[in-house]
Amino acid sequence: MPIVRVAINIPVDTLFDYQTVDATPDDIGLRVSVPFGKKKVVGIIIAISDTTRINTGKLKPVCSIYRETKPLPASLLELFRFCSEYYHHPLGMVILNSLPAAMRCNKAIQIKKTASNLSFELTPAGKQIDRSVIPARNRVARRLFSAFLESAALTETQIKQISPRANQWLPEWLHRGWIAAKQAPADTSATVTGSIPILTAEQAAAVNAITAGLQQFNIWLLYGITGSGKTEVYLRTIESVLAQGKQTLVLIPEINLTPQLEKIFRSRFAATPIVSLHSGLNDSERLSGWMQAQSGAAKIILGTRLAVFTPLPDLGLIIVDEEQDSSFKQQDGLRYSARDMAIFRARQHAVTVILGSATPSLESYYNALNGRYHTLRLQSRAVRNAGLPSIHLIDTRIHKMQDGLTEPLINAIGRCLIEKNQSLIFINRRGYAPVLLCKSCGWSAACQRCSSRLVVHLRDKQLSCHHCGHQESFPRACPHCGNQDLAPFGQGTQRVEDALTSNFPAARILRIDRDSTRRKNAWHDMLQAIHGHQIDILIGTQLLSKGHDFPNLALVGIVSADNSLYSTDFRASERLFTQLMQVAGRAGRAQIAGTVLIQTEFPNHPLYQALQHHDYDGLAQILLSERKAAGFPPYVFQALLRGEAHDLNPVLNFLHQAIKLAKPPEAVELFDPVPAQMHRLKGLERAQLLIQSTSRKQLQAFLTEWCAQIHALTNHKVRWTLDVDPLEF
Incomplete structure (x- = not known):
């Protein structure tokens, strides 16, 4: 009896053997229903063998093999294996979580019948048939036969348009030899429609x-x-x-x-x-x-x-x-x-x-x-006469801000409105303000489940955590000192919207962020309004920063960009430059000249200087030299072992135990465990340790052996993950 080896969606990196009577090599890659513990689960057949290391008397039989879909191809299974080995994640979880949700259910898939690619035509014998042989009472059949006489061929869709019951005559006429079916060739041509631009x-x-x-x-x-x-x-x-x-x-x-x-x-x-x-x-x-x-x-x-x-x-x-x-x-x-x-x-x-x-x-x-x-x-824009936007820096040490906006920026928006062009104000923070502050005692509203502050959503009279979703009602007074003079501190998209509405009451203003685009089709409707020139001023987060083409956009104003310069993340400068370059690129993409105004306290910072000259190469060379000196990617390869639990001590103890198990080669370096940058998230305390090496091959070999040892640690209080090539710390 054949033995099938099955990958199951559980956090154990092993395959499970089952007996079956009807499996063939063609079944590798198919979904299968198997008993696992006290329930039946769905898995994927990875291999079929005549032998097993398990006592055959203990093997359970396969419940059913689902053959209504094609098996996953061998090349895709190879991709899954590589992904599982490289990221040290169980193969069954890699495969099953990549499939559509309907295929992860333990039942056969009901495939909706779609129109086939068949067409039908009269045979030479059919063309000799007199229409009178079809009884007059069969009006649908007569109409169908007339349609065949008038057309070279009919598709199933065309036949259904004659009558929903017309296709019931096809089997009989095929049997009599009056008509023949043929497979219409699939249209795989590169036929293009519409106006095609001339390439530069x-x-x-x-x-x-x-x-x-x-x-x-x-x-x-x-x-x-x-x-x-x-x-x-x-x-x-x-x-x-x-x-x-x-x-x-x-x-x-x-x-x-x-x-x-x-x-x-x-x-x-x-x-x-x-x-x-x-x-x-x-x-x-x-x-x-x-x-x-x-x-x-x-x-x-x-x-x-x-x-x-x-x-x-x-x-x-x-x-x-x-x-x-x-x-x-x-x-x-x-x-x-x-x-x-x-x-x-x-x-x-x-x-x-x-x-x-x-x-x-x-x-x-x-x-x-x-x-x-x-x-x-x-290196040049594709639209004729469209140039890169001119980028100017507004020194906020000289030009004071009112509600987050400087006078030069407000004046530029006013000129844009007069010229009937669109403006975009970019601030990558939704809500009204990032902090609610008591001016008397210095208290600020903090999330109890995360090590972050609650964001002020003034219109909803709510305080919200943008990490875990926790919400609280707006307090009437400071819970520490009772002071009722609580003030929002800093800017968010909603506060900028209020400031612009106050300065330009006649302007058509649209705010685009995660809050305003939650309604179904909201994003589609907003895009139509923008392209239909029904909007004068856009206020947006990173949702607007890439991929969009707004022909009437002449001005981009960037607010609160300096915050990223204080980050401890070594990728912060790279991300900030990318983000600002992307959002600046929304301006001046057609015949309208584009202008970008950036409010900053550090106009001489190398990042802003590179941005002003559209010089990514220059900044990249600076960042690469810094990374090489510090020993950061791309000059080294990294992995991060993360742990989380309700208390921090068990997490740190777990990470110290993991270090004791490690026997790294000389090319692999392990750092001491430390609390994560956001040490509490969604009610769990988090810590991590960094592993890095100048050799990807040696790092992977070490991680494979080390992960097996970590799995053997019996610490059910700590949930851990390994992140290979991490982007977030």
């Missing part, structure tokens, strides 16, 4: 370079300034891929970018099947898109990070847009990097991967300098 010389060179090596593994870093037309390079390259009948996977960092990009792709490739995969879909929508991709029917797949695990039988190209974005790194559960998985998958299939960015991550920039990645530069 830089764009044409990039397209030619990429398409010349499409059928082999290459990593291209498409390094183009904002507005340089990276999307057009993607579209032209995809045309070549479609012409070969291949599929393209396009990964984007934010769900909010999906509708806009999908609209661009659908307008360009109207005849090409396109699916979107992201968390905004319901279970049935995600399953439908996933299965279209798995069957090869969908030729362009747009998705956020989880889409990197979608089965694609005809993969020809992978694009990672805004590759520097930290959203590509999962921050809980399986802490994988979708960008890095995309590169591994491209190598697997011997296809090209494009990493697009206006400000590449320092890791990618470093790899390009070392020749691991090929670099393509787009």
Whole structure:
């Protein structure tokens, strides 16, 4: 009796053996229902064998094998294995959590019948038939036969349009030989619709370079300034891929970018099947898109990070847009990097991967300098006569702020309104103010579950924690001294909105943040209003900072950017520059000249100087030299062992025990355990220890052995995770 080895969605990194009578090698990769403990669970068949190390008398039988879908391909299972080994996460959890929710349920999937790709036509014998042989009472049949006489062929959809009951005559007529069925060829052409822009010389060179090596593994870093037309390079390259009948996977960092990009792709490739995969879909929508991709029917797949695990039988190209974005790194559960998985998958299939960015991550920039990645530069804007915005610094030591806004910024907004252009005020903090302060005793409202302050939401009269979601009513008086003069301190999007409404009462103002976009279709409606020139002033967070094209936007004002300069995170400068460069790039993308005003106390800071001159290369060289001197990535490889519990002491004790078990080679260094930067989150105390090495291979070998030893520690009070290549500390 065959033995099937099954991966199950449990936090144990092992496969489980079961007996079955009807398994074949073709079943590897299929879903299977198996008994586990006192319940039945769903798993994935990883291997089939004639032998097992378990006593066969103790093996349980498989309950059922679900064959209504195709098995996961061997290449995808190999990707899962690599991901499991590299990030030290159980294989079953890696596989099952990558599947649509409907496939994680322990039951057969009900696949909705869709219109087939069949068409029907009269045979020579059918053309000789006289219409009178069909009884006059069968009016539907007569109408159908007349339609066949008038058309060369009819599809199932066309037949249903004649009558919902018309298709019931097809089996009989096929049997009699009156009609014949044939498979209509799938439309995989690169037919494009709409106006197609003329490529700039830089764009044409990039397209030619990429398409010349499409059928082999290459990593291209498409390094183009904002507005340089990276999307057009993607579209032209995809045309070549479609012409070969291949599929393209396009990964984007934010769900909010999906509708806009999908609209661009659908307008360009109207005849090409396109699916979107992201968390905004319901279970049935995600399953439908996933299965279209798995069957090869969908030729362009747009998705956020989880889409990197979608089965694609005809993969020809992978694009990672805004590759520097930290959203590509999962921050809980399986802490994988979708960008890095995309590169591994491209190598697997011997296809090209494009990493697009206006400000590449320092890791990618470093790899390009070392020749691991090929670099393509787009240094001018794609729209004729559209130049980079001019960036000016407003010294807040000289120009005092009123409600977070300086007089030069207010005057610039006023001029924009007179000229009937749009303005964007960027502040990456939602709510009214980040702190509620008692002026008498210095008390500030803090979250009891997190080591952070509660944010003031004045309109809702609520204090809210943006980390755990805890909310409290607005206090009438200070709980420490009873003083009723409580004041919000600092600025958020709501406070800036109030200040702008006060200064420009006739202006049409729109605030865009996580609070204002919660309603379904709110984001879509807001975009339509912006493009329809129904908005004069935008106030937004990072939701607006990348990927959007607002032709009428002439002014960008940046408020409270200095906060990131105080961060202890060594990546803070890189992230701030990227964010500001992205939001500055929203201005002046068409015929309107763009201006960016940044309010800062440190106008001479190297970061702002580089930003003012659009000099990412200069800043990158400074940051790389600092990282090399300090021994930070990309010059070393890191992992972070995190622990959390209701008390801090058990966590620190656990981490000290883990260090005692470690026997690192000379190239691997372990640091002492320390409380996390946010030491309390959602009611749990957190601590961590850092592991780093100049050798990725030696670090991985050490982590594999060490993780097995840590699993043996019996400390049920502490929940721990290992984060390889961490982005957040």
